[in-house]
Amino acid sequence: MTQAELKTTAITRQTIDTYNPATEEVYKTYYLHTKQEAEALIEASHQAFQSWRKTSLEERATIIKKIAELLRRDKADLAQMMAKQMGKPLALGEGEAEQCAAICEYTAEHGIDALADEEREISTGKKGIITYQPEGVILGMQPWNFPLYQCIRYSIAVIMAGNTTVFKHDESCFETAEAIQKIYEEAGLPKGVFSCLFVDGETADELIAHQHVRGVTFTGSASIGRLIAKISAEHLKKNVLELGGSDAYIVLRDADIDLAVKTCVQGRVMNSGQTCIAAKRFIIEAPVYDEFRDKYVAAMKKITYGDPTNSENNMGPLARVDLRDKLHHQVQESVMKGATCLCGGEIPDQKGAYYPATVLENIQAGSPAYDDELFGPVAALFKVADEAEAIELANAHRYGLGGGIFSKDEKRAIRIAREELDTGMVNINGYAGPQANMPFGGVKESGYGREHGGFGMKEFVNVKSLFIA
Numbered sequence: 001m002t003q004a005e006l007k008t009t010a011i012t013r014q015t016i017d018t019y020n021p022a023t024e025e026v027y028k029t030y031y032l033h034t035k036q037e038a039e040a041l042i043e044a045s046h047q048a049f050q051s052w053r054k055t056s057l058e059e060r061a062t063i064i065k066k067i068a069e070l071l072r073r074d075k076a077d078l079a080q081m082m083a084k085q086m087g088k089p090l091a092l093g094e095g096e097a098e099q100c101a102a103i104c105e106y107t108a109e110h111g112i113d114a115l116a117d118e119e120r121e122i123s124t125g126k127k128g129i130i131t132y133q134p135e136g137v138i139l140g141m142q143p144w145n146f147p148l149y150q151c152i153r154y155s156i157a158v159i160m161a162g163n164t165t166v167f168k169h170d171e172s173c174f175e176t177a178e179a180i181q182k183i184y185e186e187a188g189l190p191k192g193v194f195s196c197l198f199v200d201g202e203t204a205d206e207l208i209a210h211q212h213v214r215g216v217t218f219t220g221s222a223s224i225g226r227l228i229a230k231i232s233a234e235h236l237k238k239n240v241l242e243l244g245g246s247d248a249y250i251v252l253r254d255a256d257i258d259l260a261v262k263t264c265v266q267g268r269v270m271n272s273g274q275t276c277i278a279a280k281r282f283i284i285e286a287p288v289y290d291e292f293r294d295k296y297v298a299a300m301k302k303i304t305y306g307d308p309t310n311s312e313n314n315m316g317p318l319a320r321v322d323l324r325d326k327l328h329h330q331v332q333e334s335v336m337k338g339a340t341c342l343c344g345g346e347i348p349d350q351k352g353a354y355y356p357a358t359v360l361e362n363i364q365a366g367s368p369a370y371d372d373e374l375f376g377p378v379a380a381l382f383k384v385a386d387e388a389e390a391i392e393l394a395n396a397h398r399y400g401l402g403g404g405i406f407s408k409d410e411k412r413a414i415r416i417a418r419e420e421l422d423t424g425m426v427n428i429n430g431y432a433g434p435q436a437n438m439p440f441g442g443v444k445e446s447g448y449g450r451e452h453g454g455f456g457m458k459e460f461v462n463v464k465s466l467f468i469a
């Protein structure tokens with residue numbers, strides 16, 4: 001049932017008000033499914049699976065290619081929605097739609113080969129065949145920071161593999177969830193292959209136990225991820241978790257400092273800093289620390305914020321006032337514990353969940369800027385004696401999502417990236433967002449499993465061995 005249909009049913013429904021973070025005014029009131037309605041959607045998804053799993057890889061690829069076209073067609077409308085739901089600047093929203101279209105195209109183009117049967121010689125007969133068979137209904141739960149991308153990266157992969165999915169978006173983004181379903185169905189995806197669940201997080205967690213849910217994929221905080229892993233384990237459901245990050249960018253003494261400064265500013269303030277793979281900690285070798293810090297602070301002071309529909313602003317607001325307040329509290333606590341605030345660090349006196357680009361140094365262990373994730377435009381600078389100390393500090397964090405290295409010696413940087421950094425992704429002399437043809441995911445408390453890049457398609461398949469005698 002769509003939001004419009006839910007609004008007109010006879011029963012009294014639970015509703016949720018969501019707010020435009022730029023104005024703090026109510027943006028939408030959403031109507032929730034009851035748990036029984038959500039279970040009926042899972043049943044319907046299971047029914048749809050019986051025919052979807054029989055479609056050929058070519059048929060699926062054709063629909064997914066069409067989805068890419070429609071995402072491009074609708075990118076301006078989708079960007080407007082995201083600006084109002086969570087404050088994303090319009091240009092960034094359109095870029096996100098383009099990125100999603102690229103994921104669809106890559107999946108359509110490479111999925112047929114990636115999921116094709118493989119043959120092996122076996123000692124006991126003619127041959128072995130490895131076949132990647134879909135498993136059934138996958139429950140997706142995704143957050144608000146990339147309202148389109150987070151949903152599309154998982155759902156396109158599971159749909160290409162022949163699964164169906166029920167999707168619980170963050171409550172603030174139910175409108176985007178519905179827009180995605182509309183696009184998928186206009187492209188030719190049969191009803192029931194992708195369905196939105198308008199439920200709260202607690203109900204979604206309970207649905208993991210449903211007999212037809214075969215797997216769960218979640219992006220969000222480590223604390224909720226831990227809970228989902230626990231419930232999934234109890235019911236023996238496979239899960240993919242993309243959790244937090246506190247990515248360290250190491251600036252070695254032989255780095256191009258101007259490039260490092262420019263990239264590390266961009267990597268910190270993009271999406272108002274609300275990105276799991278944002279550059280969050282900056283670990284700088286002592287001989288270049290002062291130069292990097294002074295240039296970095298000067299550049300952060302130039303970052304503007306304001307109405308996300310005005311293209312002159314570098315950043316919009318944060319997604320919600322309570323999230324902005326939490327970030328500010330983390331900054332204040334870090335300062336109380338010894339950090340120095342070099343710029344920003346004050347809540348502006350205006351409506352909206354705004355927060356300025358902020359830089360901290362002299363950060364002490366035991367403070368939020370050292371130990372936790374800062375999900376907003378706050379940079380944490382650390383001075384270290386040498387490469388070894390930089391690697392030790394980068395790896396000391398409980399998260400292991402991404403990271404970066406700046407050095408003019410590319411071979412050295414690649415060695416450190418490959419052999420030393422305990423993360424799932426590393427940027428060398430740059431800051432790349434997720435790429436359709438590269439896997440995405442982390443280690444340690446950043447979770448497990450991989451999205452796109454050919455790997456996401458194989459997260460929820462039954463890798464079946466056939467032994468031909």
Ligand SMILES: O=CCCCC(=O)O
Nearest residue numbers: 146275276277433434
């Ligand atoms: O928050 C994690 C997803 C990152 C998406 C992006 O940077 O485009």
